[in-house]
Amino acid sequence: MTISVAVSGASGYAGGEVLRLLAHHPDVxxxxxxxxxxxxxxxGSLQPHLHSLADRVLVDTTAENLAGNDVVFLALPHGASAELAARLPERTLVIDAGADHRLESEAAWEKFYGSAHAGSWPYGLPELPGAREALRGARRVAVPGCYPTSAQLALVPGFAAGLLEPDDVVIVAASGTSGAGKAAKAHLLGSEVMGGMGPYGVGGGHRHTPEMEQGFGRAAGEPVRVSFTPTLAPMARGILTTATARVRPGVGAAALRAAWESAYAAEPFAHLLPEGQWPHTKQVLGSNHATLQLAFDEHAGRVIVVCAIDNLTKGTAGGAVQSMNIALGLRESAGLDLEGIAP
Known part of the structure; x- marks a missing residue:
């Protein structure tokens, strides 16, 4: 059976990446x-790399134009998805790549986004404990943010195994400029970005902070406090996240590595690298893969985990397609059988 799929926000980076993956999906x-x-x-005038779809004409993003498809991907700015999704049939699988349905806490949503909370949907990061069970048969899916995808992949195994303390988690991550979207912004001009790096959203103000705390807290079974600092890197795609947390007394390097090995041994898209090999964004460029490595800083009593993803693929569109596959009972890797690109 062929599944009919609609994509909104198709002129943007996220929507274009969804289409790139769907164009090679055998079931849609x-x-x-x-x-x-x-x-x-x-x-083709806006996404010239999508050759097989170049002659398609974009129509307006309305419920009427999206309805009638088996699956609808919403690749829209935050605040734009909830009203549209509410007008789509319950039988339609709606996958929201925006932020509107990620957070369970109404207070956290209102604090960081400043608008009414639309509620939460099953969370589309299959590698988390219990996530696949929640996604199977779902008709509404919230795709994680790109930073929370890499951060949670980095530290959730330690929290789920009870190895990490919950009150001193530090995340520092560098992202490519595509994470800011396709709209023209002066600070994202090539002349502003090339040849240097800088932080933004410093001091706990970034909107992905509560999403990270939500995921870590769910895995740990208790509240987790996160300090998150994002930085802008002079590259188009990719995220390199360095996540650290204090380990519980008596936990050593062997126990830490065993927890991460156990968590990712059977995962098709999350890979703990051999000891001594460290993640690099070029390893995962254009793919739905995440590479990870960890070290135990015995002097500081902390685990350091580095995770590399492509923010547009595993961080957005790839995670969305992976979640669709699980929700519909398809082969999980369908449309995602892509290796990284090198050099």
């Missing part, structure tokens, strides 16, 4: 392709 036919301000334009 691409239905409506929508945008807002770019409606009426030929897709």
């Amino acid at each position: 036919a691409i239905g409506a392709i929508t945008a807002h301000s770019n409606a009426g334009q030929r897709l």
Whole structure:
């Protein structure tokens, strides 16, 4: 059976990446392709790399244009998905790549996003404990943020195994500029970004902080406090996350490595590298894979975990397609059988 799939926000980076993956998915036919301000334009004029879809014309992002498909991907800015999703049939699998349905806490949503909370949906990071069970048969899925994807992959195994303390977690992550979206912004001009790096959202203000705390707390069974600092790197795609946490008394290097090995041994897209080999964003470019490595800093009593992902693939569109596959009972890796690109 062929599954009809619609993609909104198709002129942006996330929507374009969803289409890139779906174009090679063996079980889907691409239905409506929508945008807002770019409606009426030929897709190839905005996403010239999508050769097989280049002559498709974008239509307006409305519930009427999206309805009638088996699956709808919403690749929209935060605040734009909830109202649209509410107008789509309950039988339709709606996958929200925006932030509207990620957070369970109404207070956290209102504090960081400043609008009414739309509720939470099953969380589309299959590698987390219990996530696949929640996704199977789901008709609404919230795709994680790109930073929380890498951060949770980095530290959840330690929290789930009861090895980490919950009150001193530090995440520092560098992202490529595509994470800021496709709209023109002066601080993202090539002349501003090339040749240097800088932080933003410093001091606990980044909107992905409560999402990380939610995931860590769920794995740990208790609240977890996170200090998160994002940085902008002079590259188009990729995230390199360095996550550290204090280990509980008596926990050593062997126990830490065993926990991460156990968590990812059977995972198709998350890989703990051999000892001595460290993640690099080029290892995962264009793929749905995440590479990880850890070390035990005995002097500081902390575990350091480094995770590399492509923010547009595993961090957004790849995770969305992976979640769709699980929800519909398809082969989990369908449409995602892509290795990284080198050099």
